[in-house]
Amino acid sequence: MADQQQHLKDPEMAEAEMQILRSKATELLLREEWNDAVSTYTQFITICRNQTPNTNLHLSKLQKSLCLALCNRAEARSKLRIFEEALRDCEEALKIESTHFKTLLCKGKILLNLNRYSSALECFKTALFDPQVSGNSENLNGYVEKCKKLEHLSKTGAFDLSDWVLNGFRGKSPDLAEFIGPIQIKRSGISGRGLFATKNVDSGTLLLVTRAIAIERGILPENCDENAQLVMWKNFIDKVTDSSTKSTKTKNLIGLLSSGEAEEDLEVPEMSIFKPVEDHISPSEMSNILSVLDINSLVEDANSAKVLGKNRDYYGVGLWILPSFINHSCIPNARRLHIGDHILVHASRDIKAGEEITFTYFDPLSSWKDRKRMSETWGFNCNCKRCRFEEEISNKEEMKEIEMGMRGGIEMGAAIYKLEEGMRRWMVRGKEKGYLRASFWGAYFELFSSEKAMKKWGRRIQGMEMVVDSVVDAVGSDERVVKMMVERFKRNNNDNNGGVMEMEKVLKLGRGVYGKVMKKQALRCLLELGGSH
Ligand SMILES: C[S@@+](CC[C@H](N)C(=O)[O-])C[C@H]1O[C@@H](n2cnc3c(N)ncnc32)[C@H](O)[C@@H]1O
CATH class of the missing domain: 1.25.40.10 (Tetratricopeptide repeat domain)
Known part of the structure; x- marks a missing residue:
């Protein structure tokens, strides 16, 4: 002085x-x-x-x-x-x-x-x-x-990733802008607030693109110790805290997110606050940053092909504000794709105006018990139609026998045969067949991938196409399901049986997984379908 x-x-x-x-x-x-x-x-x-x-x-x-x-x-x-x-x-x-x-x-x-x-x-x-x-x-x-x-x-929202995909993801990932499609936040019947469609959209339609508030990435080789993940988590928390200290807007946006408690009392924010406007939002204290991250962080996981352009051991954890309003469902209608620091959310099936947009927080192709365990880890009990239906079925003696048999190592063909027979006896109809088949996807996959097993069981169970249709109808497109269809398509193509219709079907499934952000040729390349470009 x-x-x-x-x-x-x-x-x-x-x-x-x-x-x-x-x-x-x-x-x-x-x-x-x-x-x-x-x-x-x-x-x-x-x-x-x-x-x-x-x-x-x-x-x-x-x-x-x-x-x-x-x-x-x-x-x-x-x-x-x-x-x-x-x-x-x-x-x-x-x-x-x-x-x-x-x-x-x-x-x-x-x-x-x-x-x-x-x-x-x-x-x-x-x-x-x-x-x-x-x-x-x-x-x-x-x-x-x-x-x-x-x-x-x-x-x-006219994003086009075709060139990047066709280039084999070489070079820098494409420039992406933030985009808010036909969506709004409302009170949800599932829990607290949720994201809703404001108009009818068809499968593959882009719903939103958001850049991460913070993201921590690393290469985590298989079998790496827990410590490496903990270090990443700690770095991630530091980055989020740092971002919110440096920007009141970020701090306020994080403050809007659920910390997992009393969700029914949380404010329903206007969409306008997510748009990049000139005005500052008035400062308010951000509390409970750890709980917010626990509830809202999303994991990028290269193995599930949700991340484009990264190698297989790659692992990332991040916080994206708008997608944090999307509730989980085991019968979701949207999927997310990670590119650079951006997340792209698109419809994985047709969505009607007013319908809640949901994606899965965990693997939808896993059993009801596994999903129940995972939702408990998240701190909630999933009460979706599929879970309610499967909870009831899980009490049936035959179902317990099938599960026990699978644990005891019976042939997958025998287990699937019993399941399909059971579904007939229990008068399981329509979408519900897809719920159960999605839960036993691993077993169907093993069976359909083995020529020897198919020779033995093939004629006694539903065909692969029917199973795929019902699974997609239940949980939307999934890369593993598409991959299996692609393999079959290629096999048939070699025998000159692969038709245009089948190709169109595979591409439609592909658009459900990756969204309409790629032209046909790029999608064919991504699905390793070959063809001229
Ligand atoms: C990322 S937030 C989703 C948005 C949240 N509903 C809100 O109001 O901010 C995740 C939290 O939403 C709730 N939630 C999401 N999906 C749910 C589901 N299927 N069943 C019950 N609660 C769910 C849980 O409290 C979960 O911890």
Whole structure:
């Protein structure tokens, strides 16, 4: 304080001090020591602001220095992902010099990071007018084009991943914008709030694209110890905490999520708050961050092909706000796909306006007992139609015998035969057949994949196509089901039996799994169906 007053009194001393700080800050920026750069620029800015200019020239010099320091502090803050403060610095710098090239560039990049594509576009366009741009125009034009593309995608949802898929996921994953499709949040009959369709959509339709608040990834080889996962979880918590400390919007959005308790009393938020708008949401305390993460974090799991373009040992955990409002169902109508830091949610079957959108938190092709155990781990009891039906069936003696037999190692063909016979006797109808077949999918898969077993049991049980249809009708498309159909299609194709109809069916199932974000050729490539491209 005493120092600052001295500077006020003595402009020369202040100028000398500013000179030292300026050099130090520049060096820190070059060395990418962002935190120290921010604090050095903060000292510089304080001294600069406290100066009383004695001439117009002095005033203009001070203004110039202040503008540049604010711009550089913004850059350091944006590297630290403190975007709100960085943006405030840019705005202050632009008040001093509205066309300051470096600030416009910095502000544009920050806005792009905040998914505010049209405001970012304005910045880059204004920067293009600057005479300094000449050597930089290619770069700047690249940003302008990127903003235009992302703005278009965020409005239309017209995403197309075909080129990336056809390129074998080589290179950087495609630029994705945040997109909110025909959805809204309402009270849910399942629990608390849920996401609902606002119009009829068909299978494969994109419902939303959201970028993660934070994500932690690693390669976890099979059989790695639990410690590695714990370390990842701890890093993930640190990242979420860090993001919410740096942004009040993020903090408030996280504050809206369920911590698993008293969900019926939770507020139903308006969709508008998820859109990247200029206004800040008023600050409110985020509490219980750990419980929120427990309830809402999603795991990316490359083995299930929900992640495109990553290797098999890859594992990631992240938090995405809007998808956190999607309830679980064992008979879901939507699926998620992870690409880069984005999650894409699409309809995995036709959905009617007003219907709740659900996806599975755990494997829908597993038995009722396993699903029950997994939902308990999540802290709830799944009460979906399928679970209610299977709970009742599980009390039947024959069902207990089938399960015991399977544990005891009886032939899968015999188990499936007994199950199909049981379904006939218990008068299981329509979708309910699919519920049970999905629960015994592992056994059907083993049977259908073994020529020897099929020779013995094939004629006594339902055909594979019928089983697949009923399973898809119950749980929607699933990559394992499609894979089995693809194998069969290829076999038939070799025998010249693979028809156009069958190919169309496989592609339709594929769209249920991956959504309509790929053209036919890319989908064929992804499903390893070959064909010309
Ligand atoms: C990611 S949140 C889903 C949105 C939540 N309903 C809300 O109001 O914020 C997960 C929580 O929703 C509830 N939930 C989701 N699916 C459920 C289901 N099938 N049955 C019962 N509760 C469910 C559980 O409390 C779960 O911990």
